[in-house]
Amino acid sequence: MTDPIIELKGISKTFGNNKVLDNIDLTIYQGDALGIIGPSGTGKSTILRIIAGLTAPDSGEIYIQGVRRKGLIEDGADAIGIGMVFQQAALFDSLTVEENVGFLLYQHSKLSKRRIRDLVNHRLEMVGLGGIGERYPSELSGGMRKRVSFARAIMANPDRPQDSAEVLLYDEPTAGLDPIASTVIEDLIRELNSIQGGCGTYAIVTHQDSTIRRTADKLVFLYQGKVQWQGSINEVDTTDHPLIRQFMSGSIKGPIQVVG
Numbered sequence: 001m002t003d004p005i006i007e008l009k010g011i012s013k014t015f016g017n018n019k020v021l022d023n024i025d026l027t028i029y030q031g032d033a034l035g036i037i038g039p040s041g042t043g044k045s046t047i048l049r050i051i052a053g054l055t056a057p058d059s060g061e062i063y064i065q066g067v068r069r070k071g072l073i074e075d076g077a078d079a080i081g082i083g084m085v086f087q088q089a090a091l092f093d094s095l096t097v098e099e100n101v102g103f104l105l106y107q108h109s110k111l112s113k114r115r116i117r118d119l120v121n122h123r124l125e126m127v128g129l130g131g132i133g134e135r136y137p138s139e140l141s142g143g144m145r146k147r148v149s150f151a152r153a154i155m156a157n158p159d160r161p162q163d164s165a166e167v168l169l170y171d172e173p174t175a176g177l178d179p180i181a182s183t184v185i186e187d188l189i190r191e192l193n194s195i196q197g198g199c200g201t202y203a204i205v206t207h208q209d210s211t212i213r214r215t216a217d218k219l220v221f222l223y224q225g226k227v228q229w230q231g232s233i234n235e236v237d238t239t240d241h242p243l244i245r246q247f248m249s250g251s252i253k254g255p256i257q258v259v260g
């Protein structure tokens with residue numbers, strides 16, 4: 001087994017009266033392809049935001065490569081870069097694709113415009129969108145916008161390699177996509193996992209069966225604030241854990257309360 005790259009210890013988070021995460025322990029190892037699954041509203045996105053340093057837990061500790069994180073990501077950089085691909089591509093509509101992908105480099109680096117353009121083009125090629133840098137997000141399909149947001153998440157500054165994302169967090173990257181567009185994104189997630197300059201470790205939140213099966217090696221199942229089950233992708237079909245059986249079959253009968 002490789003070393004832990006991210007460790008959550010005793011993480012709790014309450015919104016109002018809603019205790020969303022209740023003393024959660026979770027470890028992500030170098031090279032993990034971890035799927036986080038569970039019914040709606042069980043705190044999957046919240047966990048990703050806590051790992052990314054965008055949301056503070058109420059209690060508990062977060063270790064990044066063995067170093068305890070203090071505060072949020074804005075309070076100090078982690079030892080490794082952690083990138084997040086959001087459910088909505090979250091691109092700036094008034095900027096071109098190139099300006100979106102190179103946004104942080106244009107804002108914060110001393111690299112020349114030409115150098116940034118080359119780096120952006122390379123990333124766009126990695127996601128299969130070479131040559132579209134001049135277009136605006138409104139001119140792209142939903143799947144293309146997601147791929148552009150991938151390119152932005154894996155953008156690296158050669159002057160600050162420590163800022164490159166070593167861990168990527170995907171929040172429902174295939175939600176709302178047709179099955180073929182989903183396959184393109186799923187393949188991309190896997191490819192980024194293996195190619196040089198990609199992101200070797202990732203966690204993915206998804207409801208889509210194909211995405212669970214094609215992108216995750218390990219799974220954690222969240223429900224009622226707790227990690228209720230962990231296992232490999234193969235075990236998801238063989239375990240007789242009642243929560244997993246109900247969830248994977250989509251049955252309304254079982255221990256998971258049907259909301260609405």
Ligand SMILES: Nc1ncnc2c1ncn2[C@@H]1O[C@H](COP(=O)(O)OP(=O)(O)OP(=O)(O)O)[C@@H](O)[C@H]1O
Pocket residue numbers: 015016018020038039040041042043044045046047
């Ligand atoms: N900033 C916030 N303020 C108040 N409540 C919040 C906030 N963020 C999340 N919540 C609540 O916390 C709960 C968990 O939300 P979260 O988005 O993490 O769930 P999820 O498992 O990702 O859900 P889904 O599968 O539907 O996307 C929900 O009840 C949500 O309404």
